[in-house]
Amino acid sequence: xxxxxxxxxxxxxxxxxxxxxxxxxxxxxxxxxxxxxxxxxxxxxxxxxxxxxxxxxxxxxxxxxxxxxxxxxxxxxxxxxxxxxxxxxxxxxxxxxxxxxxxxxxxxxxxxxxxxxxxxxxxxxxxxxxxxxxxxxxxxxxxxxxxxxxxxxxxxxxxxxxxxxxxxxxxxxxxxxxxxxxxxxxxxxxxxxxxxxxxxxxxxxxxxxxxxxxxxxxxxxxxxxxxxxxxxxxxxxxxxxxxxxxxxxxxxxxxxxxxxxxxxxxxxxxxxxxxxxxxxxxxxxxxxxxxxxxxxxxxxxxxxxxxxxxxxxxxxxxxxxxxxxxxxxxxxxxxxxxxxxxxxxxxxxxxxxxxxxxxxxxxxxxxxxxxxxxxxxxxxxxxx
Amino acid sequence: xxxxxxxxxxxxxxxxxxxxxxxxxxxxxxxxxxxxxxxxxxxxxxxxxxxxxxxxxxxxxxxxxxxxxxxxxxxxxxxxxxxxxxxxxxxxxxxxxxxxxxxxxxxxxxxxxxxxxxxxxxxxxxxxxxxxxxxxxxxxxxxxxxxxxxxxxxxxxxxxxxxxxxxxxxxxxxxxxxxxxxxxxxxxxxxxxxxxxxxxxxxxxxxxxxxxxxxxxxxxxxxxxxxxxxxxxxxxxxxxxxxxxxxxxxxxxxxxxxxxxxxxxxxxxxxxxxxxxxxxx
Numbered sequence: 001x002x003x004x005x006x007x008x009x010x011x012x013x014x015x016x017x018x019x020x021x022x023x024x025x026x027x028x029x030x031x032x033x034x035x036x037x038x039x040x041x042x043x044x045x046x047x048x049x050x051x052x053x054x055x056x057x058x059x060x061x062x063x064x065x066x067x068x069x070x071x072x073x074x075x076x077x078x079x080x081x082x083x084x085x086x087x088x089x090x091x092x093x094x095x096x097x098x099x100x101x102x103x104x105x106x107x108x109x110x111x112x113x114x115x116x117x118x119x120x121x122x123x124x125x126x127x128x129x130x131x132x133x134x135x136x137x138x139x140x141x142x143x144x145x146x147x148x149x150x151x152x153x154x155x156x157x158x159x160x161x162x163x164x165x166x167x168x169x170x171x172x173x174x175x176x177x178x179x180x181x182x183x184x185x186x187x188x189x190x191x192x193x194x195x196x197x198x199x200x201x202x203x204x205x206x207x208x209x210x211x212x213x214x215x216x217x218x219x220x221x222x223x224x225x226x227x228x229x230x231x232x233x234x235x236x237x238x239x240x241x242x243x244x245x246x247x248x249x250x251x252x253x254x255x256x257x258x259x260x261x262x263x264x265x266x267x268x269x270x271x272x273x274x275x276x277x278x279x280x281x282x283x284x285x286x287x288x289x290x291x292x293x294x295x296x297x298x299x300x301x302x303x304x305x306x307x308x309x310x311x312x313x314x315x316x317x318x319x320x321x322x323x324x325x326x327x328x329x330x331x332x333x334x335x336x337x338x339x340x341x342x343x344x345x346x347x348x349x350x351x352x353x354x355x356x357x358x359x360x361x362x363x364x365x366x367x368x369x370x371x372x373x374x375x376x377x378x379x380x381x382x383x384x
Numbered sequence: 385x386x387x388x389x390x391x392x393x394x395x396x397x398x399x400x401x402x403x404x405x406x407x408x409x410x411x412x413x414x415x416x417x418x419x420x421x422x423x424x425x426x427x428x429x430x431x432x433x434x435x436x437x438x439x440x441x442x443x444x445x446x447x448x449x450x451x452x453x454x455x456x457x458x459x460x461x462x463x464x465x466x467x468x469x470x471x472x473x474x475x476x477x478x479x480x481x482x483x484x485x486x487x488x489x490x491x492x493x494x495x496x497x498x499x500x501x502x503x504x505x506x507x508x509x510x511x512x513x514x515x516x517x518x519x520x521x522x523x524x525x526x527x528x529x530x531x532x533x534x535x536x537x538x539x540x541x542x543x544x545x546x547x548x549x550x551x552x553x554x555x556x557x558x559x560x561x562x563x564x565x566x567x568x569x570x571x572x573x574x575x576x577x578x579x580x581x582x583x584x585x586x587x588x589x590x591x592x593x594x595x596x597x598x599x600x601x602x603x604x605x606x607x608x609x610x611x612x613x614x615x616x617x618x619x620x621x622x623x624x625x626x627x628x629x630x631x632x633x634x635x636x637x638x639x640x641x642x643x644x645x646x647x648x649x650x651x652x653x654x655x656x657x658x659x660x661x662x663x664x665x
Binding site for chain 1: 399401402431432433435437447448451452453454455456457458461464465466467468469470471472473475476493494497650653654656657658661663664
């Protein structure tokens, strides 16, 4: 198959462009969107490429509709994606919840900007962390990935599709205006070298009778997509294994919701990705994610040069969250710093994970500027 | 027209394990559903190639009762979900079962934009002038002066004429009947199902429990008689002065045209894109 962009080599592109290309290489053939800064370039790239690869790119009337359309497309068998920023992400929460409840594989990109409300449209932020995890109502789980470079935005987009398909769940790629608009070198592999996952389909009509049943013991039901004669009924109401509404049965509700959560929690090892730098013998840990992790790496190097044993944990997945790993780090170090471009979000997760075994301090920054390495270094040195 | 007995239709198309339905005594949704299933049956359509979508409300529970692929979605959003289904697999025929609140209030924007795009879909609209499921609140279709729990002294807002709205937004086919007009209803659904683009068949449908009781029409027959009184056939309405049409509802076939549907337009768009880019694929 021919692609409308270079493959098997490096290119100098924006984060938004990288996400669009990666989505197409991941097999995405349905994109629905609504213009919004700083995510519009994803849509514009999709609009350019999709018709050429026999995919769909459509501009919907709002983000509610974009989210709805990709879920519909997914049930019709397509890998589907939408992208937005904070204000649009707020509108998507309704149907993001529907995707969780109906176990629909979709990818949602949230390019964060300063908020709340219209806020700072062109400036980066990390204020949507809690929203990406808990923005929709009810008990639930989903997957949230956080790239720190344009290459990672590319790689994690492919991973987002693979995880969505593997676990039949929505996946949020949580990035920000800085990465979205930054140009960096991105290596695009040859398509045949990219490992792709496609959702498990029912092996036969009998299996298709249980679109929400743990029939394989892995908590992930095969997905009987539309138009194959399975006669699948999908509802956002609490439903039993066959998909029949059972709205006042406590047991059915608990069984469904616990499985939706457990299918991710029990597969944490596969889903959670992270990187460490100089963490093995560290006495001070910095825990960071997204664009800020780049300053944090620099800060760790400088602190080491000055004889301070600092180390970094860079989170590439922020949900599900590995609380146990944080506790392990807290047992090892004296202090944990969490620099983030908000007034404390992952900080609270880290504090919960640390479980009182180390002091956890937030290094917040809002207003649209990224932490400089010095912001982190100075704060760490003050505590030493 | 030969009509199969209702039992035969029920046996062939309903999910027995989902019965009984949630519908109250005297509800008109079952009638509209029966007309739709009769139309599908008469046309000999393959149920495996049909997807039913809906939003939230009494009528939106219909996809659960019929033995087809079905997506019961969020309030007002059925047509947005349907856009994804149809474009991702244009071979599927999509039917939406929607209520008046679902369509014209919370889903109003999706409704007009789906029509503007000429999304290939047949919408069966149950207009009972009320929010039945939540207990009889007024809807954007409630006629002035009629009562609901959120306008207990009589509706003071103007109603939407959904059929006229659909015509103005560009639908390919729009008809409105009361569920009393069963032959016209079935024929309109058959027409709608055979056309590309956006097609709408609206049914005035009795809701004696949530709506009728509050408006001195406690039973379905009373509501049907009221429909007979307030409805005017389109041909007759055309000759009537506007003041005489005040408080009346026009029924009939509002439009029947053949503009290209969204799925075909997108196929053409893809061809254009490839041609413009010199793209062989």
